Amino acid sequence: MFLRTVLHCLWIGSMTSWVRGLDFNFHDSKQIEVYLQSVSKNYSTFTNLYSIGKSVQGRELWVLVLGKYPMEHKVGIPEFKYVGNMHGDEVVGREMLLHLIDYLVKNYGADSTVTRLIDSSRLHVLPSMNPDGFEASAPPDCVFSKGRYNRNNVDLNRNFPDTFSTAASSSMQPETQAVMSWIQSESFVLSANLHGGTVVASYPYDNSNGGSELVNGVSRSPDHDVFVHLAKTYSYNHTTMHTGSQCGSLTFPDGITNGYQWYTLIGGMQDYNYIWGQCFEITLELSCCKYPPADQLADFWQQNRAALLAYMQQVHLGVKGQVLDVDGNPIPSAVVEVQGRNNICLYKTNKHGEYYRLLLPGTYTFVVTVPGREPMKRTLQIPNGPASFSALKYDFVFQSNSPTSDSVAAESCTTANHSSNNAAASLQAPHFAILLALAGAVAMSGLVHS
Template structure:
């Protein structure tokens, strides 16, 4: 009798046609669904990146040809939903996206090429505690904040703010730690309450980045292209926000700061410290729309979600190697004319990824003890072929020892990243903290 009841309960996750049902699944149901997907499809991998304040796992499903580990030349992409617990459309859309990808792999050519060329990470809910406390109100539902009453999208380190408490919520620390384990190239976080694609920067301190009311990032042209890709592939977004209580957005996009200043935001943190270009997608006028609206919202966003993923193949990728062909970790790969607050570095595999629009670019590649390499490349449009331009930079050892590059700036060390706080996650002991601080210093002086 128990097994029969359990089968009936699990069966409610899908409709009679076998596809994922359009409704709001609670946290227990979402976990069951993700586990079932992971057990069914060998091109998926499920893991938890941490826990919420109330102890709920933050489950990430990875999809790709080799989901359990990074492979050379395969860019890492992520979607994050439900950061604000009462903004629930992104949570639903990411579950539907998982269903679409798993059903389409090896049968749908676009899905197959995406998953063969990209490792896709999907965090359905960053704030499960907030979701569970939400009520079904269009705009004024409780549940926006986490269990501690903190807005998670105001809790990240901010390169433009001097008022840094360093007190990171568990969910935020989980994201920050996650970014250290994967070299993410492109990302989007899904919200609700408007219909627009917002791009960095979200904040400013009135420096040179502040131009005509916008806070302009060094990769502004790429960020605008990313936002427009989503907006124009979406069925309505490019027409401007049609929500009754919101402003119109030309072409369905906006600079984050121009819309409203936002300190401690996740997309700026990804871009400045994670080398990951991220935009914020506002996907519905109602934060918590009736379930009858969900099929239409999926239809409006399905193609855009896929098209945006494909943009991970913009630009150029490859490795930085020494004269013997060994990969160099922490080599700086900079594009002339783009002075990022934190210069882009190679990862532990010596890999780099730079999202760039088609054109000619001069690269400056530096590593201590090696000659500076300047090289100009012609970059094609990679998404059509599902691959950025592949180019390796090979450095020659310098005859005399050379000092480390004057950059990165002090802002490249996020404040209080390693500060141990109470909670469900185990904290580092004093020796662990000391070792990590030493490693950070060595990294930033280019000794590692």
């Protein structure tokens, strides 16, 4: 009984110490767990802690969510996420996300930007997607260590389904499956994953098979303009990223790059988010050295703080709303298309009949398709949503509940049918082998970052 009391007091003491402030040091998986539990306990009115699954070695993949309604999704409030430490030896992003949490909870109600961010969106933060890899890595290491991969020696950023390729790095890992299930369970609108090894913001596509998406060496998505804007939002709010020259001979104009133009990546997470998750994601490389000395962390925080906040605010780009019937009932799985943007997987409403579409200010024509109804076409003028912390709200209401045509919604886009049947034909098998061999060689030389 005495021992139990002592242990309880020690646990309470550790929880209390976290409230006083998060230090600039590297924190192991247990310390992160205790810290997140402390935050969830002490700021319970606007935070919630949950796990999306476990690593190979059984470590929880903890996510802290911040929002006015932290426990559940609310119609009209967009979902945002940050993912850190996908490669276990790339550790700066892991600590930046912890300090972001610390900054948000301490400034909610005191700082207007922080307060509006939390009240207008639901922010999910996964500090470490690869806790096993972190525990296996060793500081300092600027180039490459065994901690890059998960415990099964798999690169998690080569482990997702790829619409341009049927090649897979290996069997799907528990960390990958956890994130895929997470993406499908929430209506995420915007995301970023944090890496290290250089300083740049990279955007989709990471892969190509030489189809119409490939233009002058750039694998362009239908939302190329939005992705360039998102990447520049981060790079120009970062203190130095926008200069484009940080790490030796590598040069990135404006501090951004198209993923494929940089190097080919098969099975990447950002393409999976965008194509199958209806979630715009970019990759943020935050440090030349993957595992720098801890005494540099305070400087990294000063470099990234404004950029992390500004990027989250972009979740309010474009337009949002519901597709409803004449009685106001939501219509799930309605297809919401923007003319001129032929997404590989058509954007569909969620179970609440909601849609979110990130678009820069301008005029766009929407076509909404519901099985058995005449398609609805509307032209909307989109304002600058992030400035007011709200995208334009527009509901598409079908005036008749009776079928008026034989029109049907497009076939559902799934990883099963799209790996071999997609908007661009699959790569040939010999090309897979060459690309994978090159990727492996580059990784071993320490040049692969994302």
